[in-house]
Amino acid sequence: MGNKAKKINNQVTIFENLDFTSYEEIFDEYSKEFYSFIEPxxxxxxxxxxxxxxxxxxxxxxxxxxxxxxxxxxxxxxxxxxxxxxxxxxxxxxxxxxxxxxxxxxxxxxxxxDTNAYAFHNLYPYKGKFYPRIVRTLINAFKLNENSIILDPFNGSGTTTHEASLMCIKSVGIDVTPMGVILSELKNDLLFINEKIISFTKDELEDIFYSIEGKKWSHPNQTIFKLMLAIYFDTLDAFSRTNRYNKKGILGLFEEKYNYVADCYLKTKEIKDKHLLSFVPAKIIEGDILELRDIPEFESKFDACITSPPYYFSIDYVGKDKVAYEYLNINMNKIENKYLGMKKNFISNHTNGLPEKVLAYYEDLKKSIENIFWALKPGGKFALIIGDSTVNGKKIPTTMTAKKFCEEVGFKFEKLIFNPLLGARNRAIRGESVIIFKK
Ligand SMILES: C[S@@+](CC[C@H](N)C(=O)[O-])C[C@H]1O[C@@H](n2cnc3c(N)ncnc32)[C@H](O)[C@@H]1O
Incomplete structure (x- = not known):
């Protein structure tokens, strides 16, 4: 503001001409006063x-x-x-x-x-994604180190596994949806890919776009193959939702999205090189948590589980990726049937006033928690990120029900932190709880 702030305004009042402090001067004084509160x-x-x-x-x-x-x-x-x-x-x-x-x-x-969209966390707008900062906090709280191994059996688009990799800690992520698996693998593999492989010119990108569109896309490197498909699906989905991108066109949007990922690659690499970080790859598995015990070596293997099951009955998790599944010729019904609480022939005589679909979900949730207990080492830590949602106008007490299930299964409750979701557009979703247990 400098000299400008010193200017005094001469103004005509009903009494006489008076000198008034200028707006700039008032601003300057205020900012001096408040500066100490802004920057700790x-x-x-x-x-x-x-x-x-x-x-x-x-x-x-x-x-x-x-x-x-x-x-x-x-x-x-x-x-x-x-x-x-x-x-x-x-x-x-x-x-x-x-x-x-x-x-x-x-x-x-x-x-x-951005506080959440760093490295490849923002690769794709996966529904129900959680905040990487919470994962980082929990990894710290659980005193995990390079000898530890983390499990996320509802890994979705891989926030837990990606954050663990960035913190140089081993992890295993499981998800039932092929799209989640593709995205988690991508976030993982992009950390280790060579710079030359991920560089493309505008012309090359155009060729890639049209070969994907014509279903002729192939590439010897699987990471690049999947990356371009993910960018294409995201482009198609974004383009169909709004006419905001009409000016740059669908190809322009595809290029823009690729450039964003390439930029994330360079920025992440800069930080990696500067701090000599040795990121650790995660293991990503396509699978159903209800069948976790089919992998016997997972019994008592993990030091911690950080996870968030699907709990918004209002979110169509699978339908969101319709574009991708149609393109990849994947039968969505088959996936949906494996989805937590989506058993088609569920019958219960004890509804307690709760909708049937919620009871079917609760039954699967309890089994999932039992399997997590089985997979953790004695003393292992478990963080469940969950919230209440509303079905047919009725509030469903999922948080407290999940806590009860955990205790019934044998977990010792340690802490619950309610995290408000300040930006949530859906008014039914006020926030979610991070519930911490120990085996
Ligand atoms: C709330 S989302 C998790 C999102 C994840 N934390 C992220 O950041 O992307 C819940 C996930 O559970 C997965 N899921 C649903 N039923 C499942 C099952 N039976 N076994 C494994 N994963 C399942 C869904 O595909 C979805 O990705």
């Missing part, structure tokens, strides 16, 4: 993305896992801490700076301009 001062400071009381609880949770000595000052938005500073700086997801230096998470946020 100190060596170890909160990230600007810490917005809710839940975030404060998450910070506390991850600090518990990362150090024995810390004190959170919620007013100054700072933390005093001791311990393995390099490790904390590398891992923590709610702080911007630790002992004067930027955290790795904050570097991701800065580079990608």
């Amino acid at each position: 001062k100190g060596e170890t400071t909160f990230g600007f993305w810490m917005q809710t009381l839940a975030d404060l609880e998450f910070l506390d949770l991850e600090l518990q896992g990362l150090t024995d000595k810390y004190y959170i000052d919620p007013i100054k938005r700072t933390v005093e801490l001791d311990g393995n500073i390099a490790l904390i700086r590398n891992r923590i997801s709610h702080l911007e700076k630790v002992k004067g230096k930027t955290t790795l998470y904050s570097e991701f946020v800065e580079k990608f301009g």
Whole structure:
């Protein structure tokens, strides 16, 4: 604002000509006053993305896992801490700076301009995706390290497995939908692909687009093969929803989406090289959680399970990827039948006033929890991310029902944090709970 702020406005009033403070000057004074509140001062400071009381609880949770000595000052938005500073700086997801230096998470946020869409997390708009920051927090809270292995049996588009890979921790992700599996594999494989393989010119992209459209697309590298298909499906879906892209055209949108992924690749690589990170690949499996015990080596194998089952009865998870399944000639009915709570011939005499489909879902949810218990090591940690939804105008108590199931199965309850979904458009979905248990 500089000199401008010093300008005094001479204004005519009913009494006489008077000098008034200019707007600029008022602004300047205010901003001086408030500056100290905007940027926390100190060596170890909160990230600007810490917005809710839940975030404060998450910070506390991850600090518990990362150090024995810390004190959170919620007013100054700072933390005093001791311990393995390099490790904390590398891992923590709610702080911007630790002992004067930027955290790795904050570097991701800065580079990608987003607190959740960093690395390949935003590769595709998968329905019901959860926040990578929560996964990071839980990995920290559970004191997991490079010798640990994590399970997500409802891995969806692979948020858990991708975040685990970025944190250099082994993981296994299972999902029943082929599209989820393709996306999780992609997020995984793109971390290890060679730069030359992922570079394409505008002309090449045009050829690729038309060969996919003509169902003639092939490529020797499976990652590139699947990546281009995923970008094509996303383009088709986005294009059909709005006429906003008419000007750039469908091909223009395809190119734009490819450029976004290529840019994510470069940014991720820059951070990887700068910090000498050795990302760890995840194992992705197409499968049904209800059949988890068919993989005997998974018994008592995992140190932690971080997962979120489908629970919005209002979301058509499979239908969302109709474009992809039609193109790939995959029978969607077969997938839908395996979907949690979608058994076609479910009959119950004890409805307790709950819709049948909710009861069928609860039966499958309990079996899923039993299987997770079976797959965890004794002492293993379990984080279930779940929320209540509404069916036919009736609120369904899924959170507390799931908690009860976990305890019945043998889990020890440790903590519940309610995380409000501030941006949720659907008013029925107010937020979700992160419920933590121990085997
Ligand atoms: C809430 S979404 C999980 C989203 C995931 N956390 C992400 O970030 O993409 C629930 C997932 O459960 C999967 N699912 C549903 N029934 C399943 C089953 N029987 N076995 C395994 N996965 C199943 C769905 O395909 C869906 O991807």
